Amino acid sequence: MESFIPMLNAIDSFMWGPPLITLLVGTGIYLTLRLKLLQVVRLPKALSLIFKAKNHGEGDVSSFKALCVALAATVGTGNIVGVATAVKIGGPGAIFWMWMAAFFGMATKYAEGLLAVKYRSTDAKGNIAGGPMYYIRQGMGEKYKPLATFFAAATILVAYFGIGTFPQVNAIVDSAEISFGLSKVLTGAVLTILIAAITIGGLQSIAKVAAKVIPFMAVMYIAISVGLIAMNYDGIPAAVALIFESAFTGTAAAGGFAGSTIMMAMQNGIARGVFSNESGLGSAPIAAAAAKTKEPAEQGLISMTGTFIDTLIICTMTGLALVLTGVWQGDAAGAAMTSAAFASAYGAVGSSLLTIALVLFAFTTILGWNYYGERACIYLFGTKGVMPYRVIFIALIASGGFLKLEAIWILADIVNGLMAIPNLIALIALSGVVVAETESYLSRKGELDEDDIPHATITE
Template sequence: MDWLNLLQEIDSWIWGPPLLMLLVGTGIYLTVRLKLLQIIRLPMALKLIFTAQNDGKGDVNSFAALCTALAATVGTGNIVGVATAIKAGGPGALFWMWLAAFFGMATKYSEALLAVKYRSVDANGQISGGPMYYIENGMGSKYRPLAVMFAVCGVLVAFFGIGTFPQVNAIVSTVELSLGVPVPVTAAVLTLLVALVTIGGLKRIAGVASKVVPFMALFYVLICLCTLIAYAEQVPQAVKLIIESAFSGTAAAGGFLGATVLMAIRNGVARGVFSNEAGLGSAPIAAAAAKTKWPAKQGLISMTGTFIDTIIVCTMTGLALVVTGAWSGKAAGAAMTQEAISAAFPAVGPYILTMGLVLFAFTTILGWNYYGERCCEYLFGTKSIKPYRGIFIGLVAAGAFLKLDVIWLIADIVNGMMAIPNLIALLALSGVVVMETNRYLQHLQRKETTGACGETYNKQLNN
């Protein structure tokens, strides 16, 4: 049996029009119900990242929870995934990534809000939350099979999808390509580092993420900006090409064979979801652990994750690929992005990308270790945590020796399966999302009114 062809057929079926429409459609529906919250409240959300008071129950502060979620999303999808999408769907795929991210911000907000509202505490005293809990506690116990489906898919994604294989493969291949380090050596070092961090649980993962994620994101964006400055005269034409090819397809250019609009949409949306995970239900697992008493507040903070991941970081990669012409060459995946960065930094380009990709992929492994652990704990209790960590570390070691095509197909398949129960829950509980949003906004309004009255009263006393 040709396993590659079988996986391709399964992948095409799962990521066909129905799921893509459900993903984007859920985001559109929530955007309408929340009255364009991702635009109107984005400045507030960005401010909350640094000013949230962390005045509720939880395991980590709001910033650490966001960094843990970003650790899992800002990964190979931002470097390899964007290159893969543009290689298959042309520059227009980037436009569809933007669109999916815009509506995905409303989805990510809703996921995090529900995760905090319906979170629980496990037998070890740790916070547990995410779609499995808001499905069962929010929709009712009769929907537990959906919660179990999500948790099983979550473990599978951690083991065989975003959590291990694509990240490990990206690290070992780029280190071998740019530094000449043998795959077994890189795999051994990576496995040891993952073990040292993940065995310490959420607080150690969040501690590492809080230090590494801001640095690596700023470093990568700065490098891409320098590349765009070096090719400044090409930027307007690149933006024009991205928008035009999103609706008209892309003709053959160089080593590129051309792409249809459908290919651009499918690859843009699929890789966008792979990168920012809006709709998958992964990020709310981290959001649930935040120290906050307002579900909507953490929802706003989590929403910025999609903005940072796709609107900023993925855009930087995509523009660099287009302005340098790397997208139409023969290179693919990480090699394509490396070619783009090297065009601006010939001497150090490969080393810059290697550093960025290794950090991105490493933190994604850490974040997904936690997601899978919480799903496993939901299914089998706290006694399953240690065996889960052992299996996860073993799969990290094995992931270095699998073929790229198989890795991406497995990742796509389990991602799609994970999204289905979560999206059903988001639609069913959208009324709760709106209610909690209004409750928080009313609280802010009362707080502002009380503050204004207090200032007026103090002025009267002084006079």
């Protein structure tokens, strides 16, 4: 694998060059303008719907569980390892570009969730089937079927070789070895058995685990991060100033940090932001489609909160921890860098707590991406393709802990880009549908005297 790294780097640089970054952020900006800053104006409503949505309508799981499955896939190593990788290469300024990608990505995620529900279907077994492959084909027309097929194939590649397996498994086995002295073989074996047991149960099993683990792990990580930030509160103004300054001037070499340019900060911040929150990637709408709701716009609002929680809260916590403690200037990289930040505040306990958070984050991401890949497999091959898909997925989990870290992240970036392109094209093409559905939903909501009384009417 190591001999392929220069070639992979060349492909990655081309894939995540100005064209894709422009398309990714440009789609978010375009949707933000057409939706009139919906991610700001409607955020309080969106956050309240997480718990108040009535779950009336066809679907496989509640809106909350659908969000948890989506968060299971997004809240992963990108929040800990990905942020550290972005800051290590792009400097503190990468955090600012991560924020920008997330802000506009909230509008993108809203559109994805809305279209997922509007154009969802059912498979041969009666389960909900939805996501970009369906809104490309049904929304844009049959002549775009090759684009839908390309997206589904790219989704399986990401599940197999990108976010879904290698980065997560690698992070789990490395962290368990460093923090608790557990052998990679033992950790990999236990992980493989657990993943196999849960994924065989399908969406209901995955959603049940995600709904229990996601809230716990998010609250735990935020709590220890807030504690670290509080211990270094004097440095917050300077840290924030450094993030903004570095975003537009680059970062000079300091300590073990080699220095970075504005483009390095922008490219790494946006790429790692997308890796973390998956806005524009087209993955979250696969889970959103399964929600029990009659309102596409309502599920869009709930989906939008995933990017807010993942990047603007959790990734920000990690970024501030790295800058406040100064570990970004050291020699450590990836999880080791974030671990050093928490160890500086809590000692050995900090490293252990981070390891537990990282393991939970990565474990749930594997579960979420197993589901995404499975739905894409059903689209391409029908329900008969599920078992072969699962066998290959589990085999890749078993081998993921023994690959080189650098190659893993590069490969993940490449397949992410392949998945994003057809989805972004569809979002732009169907933006008129998104606006019309949104205006219809808001106008019906606006006819009510009190917004917080007839929730059942809103969701019907």
